[in-house]
Amino acid sequence: MKSSSAAAAGSRKGPLGRLADFLDDRTGYRAVMHEALYERVPGGARWRYVWGSTLVFAFMTQLITGLFLWASYSASAQTAWESVYYIQHEMAGGWLLRGIHHFMAQAMVVLLALHLLQVVIDGAYRAPREVNFWLGLVLMMLVLGMALTGYLLPWDQKGYWATIVATNLAGIVPVFGPSIQQLVIGGTEYGHHTLTRFFALHAGFLPGALILMLVVHLSLFRKHGLHAKQPITKPDAMFWPDQVLKDAVAMLAVMAVVLGVILVPALKAMLAGEPVHAGHLGAELGAPADPSLPYAAARPEWYFLFLFQFLKVFEGWGATGEFLGAIVVPGLIMGVMFLMPILGNWKLGHRFNVAFTLGVIAGAGLLTALALNEDYYALWVDKAPLAEAQKLYDETGGDEAKLTAALGGDKAKLAAIEKQWETLEKIRRSQAFLDAAKQAKLDAARAIELAGRPEKIPPAGMLELVRADAKLQGPRLFAQHCASCHAHVDPQAPAAAAILAKSSAANLFEFGRASWMRGLLDPAQVAGPAYFGNTAHKDGDMVSFVQGDLADADQWKKDDIEAVIVAMAGEAGLAAPGVQPAMLEKGRALVADGERCGGCHKVGDNGTALGSAPDLTGWGSREWLVGIITDPTHERFYGDSNDRMPSFGKAAEGAAPMLSPQQIGLLADWLRGEWYRP
Amino acid sequence: MSRQSPDPAPGRRSFLTEALAIACGGLATLTPVAAGVWAFLDPLRRKGGAASFLPVTELAAVPDDGVPRQFAVIAERADAWTGFAAEPIGAVYLRRGKGSDTVEALSATCPHAGCFVEMEPTGRCFRCPCHNSTFTLEGGIVAPSPSPRPMDGLECRVAKNGSVEVKWERFRAGVAEKIVQ
Structure with missing residues (x-):
């Protein structure tokens, strides 16, 4: 009947109208659209009903951006960080795509809390909507699961360490814990299969389950109709267009907030006159995951911070405490929430539900505030x-x-x-x-x-590059192996005096450069804490030479000393640009001279034997530094008079040296200030 | 429950509400779509590197008997975020006439659909294993052939030190003209 009336109307319609009729005849889309749009909203459209729709919108956004991200992401320990880097920093619009996905995930957690709160306060879980409430709770857990698995995918330090903690917590579940953990991470070690599994969970299993549940959730919602907040004062309205407009405005507002979060740091940088780059725009990308590097900044994403803080309540209880804090208590809270529709049948029960939900949210808020306060305390406390x-x-x-x-x-x-x-x-x-x-x-x-x-x-991945970078590794290696004796501080820095006083070997700041050599050859400094002052060479020949011969203006003219300084920086290959070759030549001759430096030091083929003082051939060069760090007791360096410095690159037969040749090279490069500069 | 039936409210107000609802909803939904499409189209921005002469072999390694021999083209290569050190990136056939100091180079990529053209075991002609395009040793088409054009010749020069260098280019497959990709 319907189609015949449509056909009758078709004669008066244009081509578009006729096409619509044609389609409707064959698909019945008008009835579906009508069913979808003309849902009765008791008491008319209201803002309080928008949360469910914004959640669906947020999920659709994640689906769309997620699929496009998928087109460029590569899940393996050697390509995950690299592909995310490429998306964020090299692909046009990649920063926007990733930014929306990253921050909409966070918005989704907030919207979840609001939707849940609205449902509980309105008592919308009561009969006959109990099953739909339970579905909602399952959906909530699926969303949190997607948040947890998504955090790992960039394979940066932040995600890596947060995942280690989360999966270890799963491991403390009695009996099955270790097996669950091993299944989730795809073995006993974190690597390729941790990523492929997390990715499959994040982009396949979890969203698949979520879509299924969401379809049921929405159809049950339509079956039971919208649960109106009482009392109803206005006439009923249809979902379309009044409620749809409110929903759409709310969606747009959510998207505007997400875009704001993405763009504000860039705007700030622009206002501060800094150049804007992809690092300013959207989601952060940490350094690539490195299991060998301590990461004290490890924290979960902010919406899991309350759990992180909650675990601290059980500090000192050992594994039992973690079991209680990470599994039993959250499990009990979820259990109470599942009981809410039943409890809600009593008036007191409903009040309990509202109070409980508000209490949990307030508690989580408080724990989050406590966690933030502990971390940022030093910023706002008055010292x-x-x-x-x-x-x-x-x-x-x-x-x-x-x-x-x-x-x-x-x-x-x-x-x-x-x-x-x-x-x-x-x-x-x-x-x-x-x-x-x-x-x-x-x-x-x-x-x-x-x-x-x-x-x-x-091809081996970013970690290889990071580990071979002198600028990154130099300070760490120095702090670990050298800084217990040597300082590395600009003598002009305010804290320099205190640091130098504590050191027991030379300050290596700008070692190899003229500035360092100028200090060594200064009678006032050579026996000070920046040079030999805190070493066995304090009363040695070099100190007496600098304080005696060099200080005597008859023996050493100022220009000659300056020439030596320049020549030594030249040996290191670190002479200042624009040094005059004549000056360099003169300095070299003075250094090699058997009556001067060459009396003790071998320099090139000046005829002085090794053993009396360090060889100055190529002093401060990479090769020279590698040599002295490897073995300062070699006759080319300090020989028997070496003062406490370990031979970092030498080891007994079969044993590993303290530092590998690569590490020693990195130290040498870092001391010389040689690393990649864009 | 005798609530009044919702008013379909035709007219200007309803139209405005509908238009606004579609505009807001559309704008919100199109934002992630636009971001996705923007990033998805990124490959269109990328241009292949300019063709350059790559050393392939030594002149002495190409026998002067007029029979083509296959040589690997070795070059550094970048793939999205990864930089590869020198490695084989393709192959060419080099051919030198009797006593000649010049070398002719043919790309091993079939102009028909991009498969790897092989030398017949008899050594009399080239044949592509995918669709049986057949070429003479000079690269010319042997009819009937699915290939729309002869094998692609590559610019080739012999440096003073005897190094044979080939200008490494790829051409669009399936068309009669030789168009650099």
């Missing part, structure tokens, strides 16, 4: 009133007995200072986090700089 406590701490080294003695038995003061020490400890921990976070940013920026070299990333 001025703590100056005395800090001084006492420095003097006593935090020893309580010494503090009691220092305060002369003043108990009230003792208690006050100890309380302040606790605050200081909080500041120290917070500062450690902030420093780690800052270092993580620097590492990430450097990795991205390296990835952008014209040579691109080696």
